[in-house]
Amino acid sequence: MRVLVCVKRTADGELNPFDACAYEAALQIPDSEVILLSMGPDKTEEMLLDLTRLGAKEAYLLCDNAFAGADTLATAYALSCAVKKLSPDLVICGRQTVDGDTAQTGPSLSVMAGLTLIPNVMKILRTEGKLICETRELGEKTVDYPALITVERINRLRLPSIRSKKGTVIHWTAEDIDADKQKCGLKGSPTRVLASFPNKEGKRKCKWIEARELPAVIEEGLAKEKTRLQPAKKSNALLKDIWIVGEGPRLFAESISEDITVIEKERFWQKGDTCLDFALKFAEYARERQPKVILWASDAWSKAAAPQVAALLQTGLCADCTALETDGEELFMYRPAFSGNIVAKIVCMTEPRMATVRTARKGSGEIICALGKGAQNVLADVQTLVQKRNAWNAEKNGVTAGKTGPPERKHGVTAETARWDIAASRMAVDAEMLPYDKQVGLTGKSVNPAVYIAVGISGAVHHIAGMKQSGTVIAINPDREAPIFDYADYGIAGKAEEVIGYLQ
Numbered sequence: 001m002r003v004l005v006c007v008k009r010t011a012d013g014e015l016n017p018f019d020a021c022a023y024e025a026a027l028q029i030p031d032s033e034v035i036l037l038s039m040g041p042d043k044t045e046e047m048l049l050d051l052t053r054l055g056a057k058e059a060y061l062l063c064d065n066a067f068a069g070a071d072t073l074a075t076a077y078a079l080s081c082a083v084k085k086l087s088p089d090l091v092i093c094g095r096q097t098v099d100g101d102t103a104q105t106g107p108s109l110s111v112m113a114g115l116t117l118i119p120n121v122m123k124i125l126r127t128e129g130k131l132i133c134e135t136r137e138l139g140e141k142t143v144d145y146p147a148l149i150t151v152e153r154i155n156r157l158r159l160p161s162i163r164s165k166k167g168t169v170i171h172w173t174a175e176d177i178d179a180d181k182q183k184c185g186l187k188g189s190p191t192r193v194l195a196s197f198p199n200k201e202g203k204r205k206c207k208w209i210e211a212r213e214l215p216a217v218i219e220e221g222l223a224k225e226k227t228r229l230q231p232a233k234k235s236n237a238l239l240k241d242i243w244i245v246g247e248g249p250r251l252f253a254e255s256i257s258e259d260i261t262v263i264e265k266e267r268f269w270q271k272g273d274t275c276l277d278f279a280l281k282f283a284e285y286a287r288e289r290q291p292k293v294i295l296w297a298s299d300a301w302s303k304a305a306a307p308q309v310a311a312l313l314q315t316g317l318c319a320d321c322t323a324l325e326t327d328g329e330e331l332f333m334y335r336p337a338f339s340g341n342i343v344a345k346i347v348c349m350t351e352p353r354m355a356t357v358r359t360a361r362k363g364s365g366e367i368i369c370a371l372g373k374g375a376q377n378v379l380a381d382v383q384t385l386v387q388k389r390n391a392w393n394a395e396k397n398g399v400t401a402g403k404t405g406p407p408e409r410k411h412g413v414t415a416e417t418a419r420w421d422i423a424a425s426r427m428a429v430d431a432e433m434l435p436y437d438k439q440v441g442l443t444g445k446s447v448n449p450a451v452y453i454a455v456g457i458s459g460a461v462h463h464i465a466g467m468k469q470s471g472t473v474i475a476i477n478p479d480r481e482a483p484i485f486d487y488a489d490y491g492i493a494g495k496a497e498e499v500i501g502y503l504q
């Protein structure tokens, strides 16, 4: 099988970590012929040459001034021209890049290159005949070849052996791949960054508390949750003709318009349909009706469907917006960039202007107890506590018939009806304390529970990126200078071992 892996050299000169996983996944497919494809400046060649030592004999580098300044649509277009020329059976992309952080290029590329998409792959289960993969949120998926998958951080890229030889890197220009230069680089990019600012979002004023106050602030966080999701600030002038896909983006839509149409995804999507089936029908309807703006939620399904629709409509899509604004004519979209360190103000030059907006994620608990490297000694206690509370809740709500009885309450956390979940920092996952699907952050998942209790987590920007939308944040760490306290409403300066008992 011919497997093509798309890899990017990120802004800091490293191989994008998700692409490293994509490459390793390709190398693990039996009897595969692996080739690499990248778009970037000349200096990408060095990275590609090093990577060929691991197994791919050939790497292709799309390198031409015409490609410079490309947004995700123009990037996907250039890659699609190369993919068509190389005609692989399978294309593997990383879920997202850690600098661009949109997760759009893979899904858009799949449409443009005519490949069936499986997004957010956690495990490749079978490659003979049909392709079967386990995904993060959409269950098990089976598709025919040619296909494209985007992978999560599911493995570690192997190291080269001392005797391994370098392969070749072939440079391709826009002409070499028969690309229309009008669709490449800045010229072919419908989105434009107008300005960028330091990101202050997520910073909170930390109030220091004693460990014994923990139950009370958890209760308070749960009570506050009811008023947390308030409508965003309304613009003075408003836009007309906004579509929202599902109810998820409503609050964002209401901040820029009173003329909102809800399109339920079920209208174009039956059980068993692929995301592409939906995208084709939806795009045709949008072409007929010509809405001005289409807003999508940020669940896994929307984040796969929206880039496919954008590719079909040849329009710009701004990912993960945290705010929208309008002057009555233009739509201004704000999104965090570069690991969340800055916020970019973006416009879209084509219609419909599209955006995915940060909406609440379903599925995680209302109280998340997240464990970092410093919580090693309390892992078992927290696992037992979460499991007991959830078992008791299920019993009380009639979901299970058992005789667990209420968990022992030592210090008075009465949050018995709330769903609890456990999460992890990347260090905790790397130390094999918890599995990867529990990892919160830039290379994990985003969560927004009512209460987030960070135990033994230092608070690196990469972790903050995944939890800063939580309701109330409580941090437990003996190091008062740990950055996590800048993102917490309440701080307990103490060791996890001494504090965790107060959760009971």
Ligand SMILES: Cc1cc2nc3c(=O)[nH]c(=O)nc-3n(C[C@H](O)[C@H](O)[C@H](O)COP(=O)(O)OP(=O)(O)OC[C@H]3O[C@@H](n4cnc5c(N)ncnc54)[C@H](O)[C@@H]3O)c2cc1C
Residues within 6 Å of the ligand: 017, 098, 371, 372, 373, 374, 375, 424, 425, 426, 427, 428, 439, 440, 441, 442, 443, 444, 445, 455, 456, 457, 458, 459, 460, 461, 462, 463, 466, 476, 477, 478, 479, 482, 494, 495, 496, 497
């Ligand atoms: C490209 C990239 C992507 C990344 N993606 C992610 C991501 O998605 N998610 C993520 O989490 N990280 C991610 N990281 C890693 C991130 O930069 C940090 O290294 C990581 O978050 C640190 O994990 P930690 O806080 O558990 O460990 P550490 O930074 O080691 O912090 C441990 C903390 O525990 C405290 N501690 C020690 N003993 C105790 C005790 N007894 N009780 C309580 N506290 C104690 C210490 O004071 C310290 O603050 C990424 C990094 C890169 C480069």
